[in-house]
Amino acid sequence: MSKENQDVSLEETFQELDAIIEKMQDREVTLEDSFFLYEQGIRKLKYCNEKIDSVEKRMLLLNEQGELEAFDE
Numbered sequence: 001m002s003k004e005n006q007d008v009s010l011e012e013t014f015q016e017l018d019a020i021i022e023k024m025q026d027r028e029v030t031l032e033d034s035f036f037l038y039e040q041g042i043r044k045l046k047y048c049n050e051k052i053d054s055v056e057k058r059m060l061l062l063n064e065q066g067e068l069e070a071f072d073e
Contacts, residue, residue: 010051013044020044 020041024034 008047010048013048013051017041017044017048 020037023029024037024041029037
């Protein structure tokens with residue numbers, strides 16, 4: 001995804017994915033357009049995965065002494 005899309009929230013990206021899915025379900029969409037929409041969708045999914053991974057890595061837990069420590073899976 002381009003640098004400008006990095007400020008887009010997950011919720012906005014999910015809405016964009018919903019719109020892509022709706023377009024792909026339209027029987028009037030050409031095969032070529034379907035491939036283009038599919039590619040856009042995959043890029044948006046990749047962005048979502050990266051954003052979620054980033055958030056998971058920053059998650060912290062309080063230990064018994066009330067100090068922050070890294071989240072371990």
